[in-house]
Amino acid sequence: MAKQKTVYFCSECGHESSKWMGQCPACKQWNTFVEEKAAPATRKGGAKAGKTSASPMNISQITIQEEERISTGIRELDRVLGGGIVTGSLSLVGGDPGIGKSTLLLQVCRNMANAGRKVLYISGEESMQQIKMRAERIGTFEQEMLLFCETDLEEISNVILKTKPEFVVLDSIQTMYSEELTSAAGSVSQVREVTSRMMRIAKENDIAIFIVGHVTKEGVVAGPRTLEHMVDTVLYFEGEREAAYRILRGVKNRFGSTNEIGVFEMCGNGLMEVENPSKTMLSGRPLDASGSVVVCSMEGTRPILIEIQALVSPTSFQMPRRTAVGIDYNRVNLLMAVLEKRVGYQLGGCDAYVNLAGGMRLGEPAIDLGIIMAIASSYKNTALPEDTIIFGEVGLVGEVRAVSGGEARIKEAQKLGFKRCILPQANVEALKSRPRIQLMGVSNIREALDYI
Structure with a gap:
């Protein structure tokens, strides 16, 4: 009997090596190689006798048509997906434990089943009784939905091909395994093989498949990074488990724009849509308080107003806290x-705490000016007018740069009753129409701080 070959995989990017290495040559991460048995060869190289190979095709001869989309019955999810689920697509949903991944997908299954579509929910973590109990909490299933509890990839593939559903949920990818591989479920080679098989089934049979993925302590989906490259859509659930609000963010979408977000609130009967996130995030905002500033951030095509809070206080320690x-x-x-x-602010002797209210995470540079104003407001202990909104990018020499989507941000602020807006001067000059809100254009942070 031939000796089985041992290979090493990088758990971050999936790079394969014949020996263990301290640093991955592909992604440059340290101590990420894991040992696994190589997959047995299933077929020999070379073309089969009598089989004609495919030939290249001229791009002008290729005809395209708009992809068919299926509504999930949840507007916030449809927005993130770009208008609904595309038939034959493979999507990945990741998030912390207990954040609401399975609950959201079960609600999608209920909506699609009630709309008369054939739905199959495959679980490798819960029994059918547990899924039934959770399903009863989120609502009534007026039509039938198929449940299947299995972790063997061959059995799962046979059931999908036999039942021919329109929508499949696989919960979760880390529990599935193929008997052709000797490694344990959740390993690099197993995750890659299961995802590859699901992709072939989705594309060849026009079945929309959603995969649930566990995340590591760093907040990324566990397994090889190639998993995210293989699927068509990657969605991440964000938010604290103790907080009421959840953010569903699309970080990859081959059928729509990326960085779209959907806002949900966790309730006793499942996840409820937040139709006006700006109004919700600003509810309970303190008035006439120093260090409180409202900024506008563009998440995909949606402007969201949110409060930034800053607290600057003198410290008695040699190293101030940030x-x-x-x-x-x-x-x-x-x-x-x-x-x-x-x-010239003397912040080296002060502790500084900056918080984004509502449990959201923002990284857009347009909130830079809001952070500057919140810190300065707390440092000088002077409150900004409560009807003022701020946005703009700040450079290292203190200049305030223009940001995209200026008109959409101003319209959103005007809709919520704001009367004044501090924004980059370049955005004021680029406006096509004059809004019913007082615009205060600034070119540098000194001009902006004059309004405090």
């Missing part, structure tokens, strides 16, 4: 350094 929640910590340090250098 804390950022929902905002990049390094970005906050950079903007504080700009305040010190360009304006």
Whole structure:
């Protein structure tokens, strides 16, 4: 009997090597190689006798048509997906444990089953009784939905091909395994093989498949990074388990725009849509309080108004403390350094805490000016007018740069009753129509701080 070959895989990017290495040559990560048995050869190389190979085709001869989409019955999810689920697509949903991944997909299954579509829910973690109990909490299933509890890839493939459903949920990818591989379920080779098989089934049979993926402590989907490259859509659930609001963010979408978000609220009967996130995020905002600023961030095509809170206080320690929640910590340090250098604020002897209200995470540069104003407001203990909104990108020399989507941001602020807007001067000059809101264009942070 031939000796079985041993190979090493990088758990981050899936790079394969014949020997263990401390650093992956592909992604440059350290100590990520894991040992696994090589998959047995299933077929020999070379073309089969009598089989004609496919030939290249001229791009002008290829005809295209708009992809068919299936509505999930949840508008926020349809927005993130670009208008609905595309038939024959493979999607990945990741998130922390207990964040609501399975609950959301079960609600989608209920809506699609009630609309008369054939739905198959495959679980490798729960029994049918557990799924039934959870399904009863989120609503009534007026039509039938098929349940199947199995982890063997061959059995799962046979059931999908036999039942021919329109929509399949696989919960979760880390529990599925193929008997052709000797490695354990959840390993690099198993995850890659299961995903590859599901992709072939989805494309060849026009079946929309959603895969649930566990995440690591760093917040990325467990398994090889090639998993995200293989699927058509990658969705991430964000938010604290203790908080009421959940953010569904699309980080990859071959059939729509990326960085779209959907906002949900966790209730006793499942996840409920938040139709007006800006109004919800600003509810309970303190009035006439220093360090509180409202900014506008563009998440995909949607402008969202959210409150930034800052607290700056003198410290008795030699090393001041810096804390950022929902905002990049390094970005906050950079903007504080700009305040010190360009304006002369003595922040080196102060603790600084910056928080994004509502449990959201934002990384758009357009909130830079809002962070600057919130820190300055708390430092000078002077409140900004409550009807003022701020947006703009700040450079290292203190200039305020223009941002995209200026008109959409101003319209959203006007809709919610804001009367004044501090924004880059370049955005004011680029406006095509004059809004019914007072515009205060600024070119640098000194001009912006004059409004405090």
